[in-house]
Amino acid sequence: MPILEVENLSVTFRQYASGLKERNIRAISNLSVTLEQGEVLAVVGASGSGKSLLAHAILGILPANAETAGSIKYCGETLTAKRTQSLRGREIALVPQSVGYLDPLMRVGNQVRTAVRNGKPAEEQRKVFKRYKLKSVVEKLFPFELSGGMARRVLLSTAMVSGAKVIIADEPTPGLDPEALNEALLNLRELGDQGCAVMLITHDIDSALRIADKIAVFYAGTTVEIAPAKDFTGDGEHLRHPYSKALWGALPQNGFTPIPGSQPHSAALPPGCLFASRCEKATKECHQAQPDLRELRNGKVRCIHAT
Numbered sequence: 001m002p003i004l005e006v007e008n009l010s011v012t013f014r015q016y017a018s019g020l021k022e023r024n025i026r027a028i029s030n031l032s033v034t035l036e037q038g039e040v041l042a043v044v045g046a047s048g049s050g051k052s053l054l055a056h057a058i059l060g061i062l063p064a065n066a067e068t069a070g071s072i073k074y075c076g077e078t079l080t081a082k083r084t085q086s087l088r089g090r091e092i093a094l095v096p097q098s099v100g101y102l103d104p105l106m107r108v109g110n111q112v113r114t115a116v117r118n119g120k121p122a123e124e125q126r127k128v129f130k131r132y133k134l135k136s137v138v139e140k141l142f143p144f145e146l147s148g149g150m151a152r153r154v155l156l157s158t159a160m161v162s163g164a165k166v167i168i169a170d171e172p173t174p175g176l177d178p179e180a181l182n183e184a185l186l187n188l189r190e191l192g193d194q195g196c197a198v199m200l201i202t203h204d205i206d207s208a209l210r211i212a213d214k215i216a217v218f219y220a221g222t223t224v225e226i227a228p229a230k231d232f233t234g235d236g237e238h239l240r241h242p243y244s245k246a247l248w249g250a251l252p253q254n255g256f257t258p259i260p261g262s263q264p265h266s267a268a269l270p271p272g273c274l275f276a277s278r279c280e281k282a283t284k285e286c287h288q289a290q291p292d293l294r295e296l297r298n299g300k301v302r303c304i305h306a307t
């Protein structure tokens, strides 16, 4: 049984434009993904594709004007608002994308100590700071006194000491020097090897491939492909979805081939396949209905033409 199971999740924001006109922003539609114990799943996709919103939906910290549909299960049981609240920071921990999540009025050492679940708080905090090469003076500092890279390492430390079974790391690595980046990736992989489930949200596919077992590719608020990490190789011939192939081909080492067009806006999603307007393979059928996510070659794909 997967430890975390997201099924047909949709997240819609209702916005009031001028003249009391209402518009719906469908930021996530029919998104399905599962996370197994001991697994590192990387979530990749363009900016605005819904990666952080998925993390926030799992943690139950979506803004009040968000409406959700579908289900999120933890250990086979649906996450209700109340259950999520009791699991947050204990069983499911978030490394947030923004360093603004640190409490500005609390010394960072104390912030990390309050997250410690197993062992002596001060000891555990010092151990993890040492691991991230944060000098002992850092524990006495307030968030505003930290550099961006230091603040990231403090956020990572908080999740690391939480003893959580599911770690969701939302872009944990920007601003880290190569050594700290390496340490962070190793750490996430180790957590996986120890039996945690890790979701690594990132723009950095190269880093993701170093530690991930599986990659979920997001496009315009949905999963277009879920593939074993080893399929991201060569010309992308093992990949299933045209967007995954395009994303792979757009990497510098793969020739920097850009994808013409842009991701549809979440306030005006087309009725059919969300990638159809940019897809070379698109046929009339693709524009009519959103394809289902289907099993294909040990992975999943949302494309009727994929083979």
Ligand SMILES: Nc1ncnc2c1ncn2[C@@H]1O[C@H](COP(=O)(O)OP(=O)(O)OP(=O)(O)O)[C@@H](O)[C@H]1O
Pocket (backbone or CB within 6 Å): 013, 025, 027, 045, 046, 047, 048, 049, 050, 051, 052, 053, 054, 063, 097, 266
């Ligand atoms: N509070 C909100 N109200 C309305 N729309 C929102 C709100 N929060 C997010 N969105 C929309 O949801 C979409 C997905 O946002 P999200 O932050 O999940 O993207 P992301 O994939 O994490 O991007 P990035 O890689 O830049 O972090 C965006 O297009 C954004 O416009």
Ligand code: NI
Pocket (backbone or CB within 6 Å): 051, 052, 053, 097, 170
């Ligand atoms: Ni994000």
